[in-house]
Amino acid sequence: MEIELAYRPTPRQRSFHASTADEVLYGGAAGGGKSTAICWDAFMRCLRWPQTHAYLFRRTYPELEMTLVRTMQRIVPAELGKYNAGAHEMRFVNGSVAHFCHLSNEGEGLLKYQGAEIHWLYFDELTHFTKPMYDYLRTRLRAERRLGIVPCVRAASNPGGPGHAWVKARFVDATGAGARVCEIPVRSEVLGRVQTRRVEYIPATARDNPHLTRDYVIELEQKPRALREALLLGKWDAFDGQAFPEFTDDASHHADGLYTHVIDPFPIPLHWPRTVSFDHGYTRPYSFGVWAVDEEGRAYRYKELYGCVPGEANTGVQQTPSEIASRLCDLLEEERREGLRVTGVADPAIWDRSRGVSVEEQIRQVYDGVIFRKGDNTRLPGKMQLHERLKFGEDGRPMLYVFSCCRDFIRTLPSLVYDARRPEDIDTAGEDHIYDETRYFLMSRPIAPRPASPARSRPGPLDD
């Protein structure tokens, strides 16, 4: 039987398929042809080695269906493989099988693969996975001698996302950003000794892929700077020093709220308590965030008012406290109409009387619909509260969501970087007004720490 396979890999895809390393990350820019390469690689390995099993992972089921399953169905001719939608697997004529998998959590999600013998392990968008997930699935890599194969891991990813730090450390930093194949020691519990594994990083940029549409590139060019550099140029450093790298705006999940902090607006139930948080500076503009809290204590920033000219954090047009008060009054018009009570929490400096009548008093004289309480301005606990709330729970949901209309929150949070002189805190020279009022709000409703998220720690490449 003569079947012609219509695949002309790009040079980077070719390197990906040719690599003999134990673990390979094809990573960097969006649209480099990574998902396509994953599918072809799995298909070709399954075809070449009969009776072998490839496992292809994406973090969520809809993503899996939309990318890997769809691509595999497109590239595998009916004579060579058949997709079984119920079992989520592609069975090839030579007895090999490609299993399509998603992983919602580290606990039960992983247990499903306890008995699996994985020959070819694939991850698409590796930074969506935690290191424990990766490590556990890697331990399922094994093959009977008769198969004559060396099982391996092949992954693809853009920078960013909750697992950015560990993926960057393991693949990008350890290999000098792809300059060399690197050997890393891995402890084997079974053999009781340390083995080495060869790790390779193949960088991708959007420009490597001649099949990419102009529209896609133009869309990438519109993103905020760090994201643009990451997605267009494949720069992993674009997020370095970023204080909240876990903040995720995944437009494909705005509707279901899974593994994203930004969601589509929805009508908020009237019984959810509302709070407005306020940051004010004498020489700088101001910010209001309006929050609702659901029955589980999850916070939703559903609207905001940012009195700051974008990109000119410290030079925006000044407004007097009475002007600010009338804008606050406008902001809360709907709540007033509904007869809802809105509590307030604000920068403690607004009670300062050293320059005459305090800002709080001046605001209250114009609009007294919100009585503000002094916000807790202890910086590090406030920062920890934000990290805590951004963490994704086992169900893929964080404790803080932002409506997609809150554009200034979405724009400024990823731009916050660490202070070089005080490395545990934010650099206050940045555009941090929104962050500050968010802290006041979070400290008014602190949540208890949940189990540490491994994706947030920054392990070294040898940390196995």
Ligand SMILES: Nc1ncnc2c1ncn2[C@@H]1O[C@H](COP(=O)(O)OP(=O)(O)OP(=O)(O)O)[C@@H](O)[C@H]1O
């Ligand atoms: N070798 C190839 N031949 C023809 N078309 C290709 C090839 N590689 C990729 N493409 C096409 O280029 C487009 C982008 O590819 P793909 O989705 O694999 O990129 P990606 O790096 O996974 O992108 P993203 O970062 O958005 O996930 C797709 O339309 C795909 O079909």
Ligand SMILES: [Mg+2]
């Ligand atoms: Mg892809």
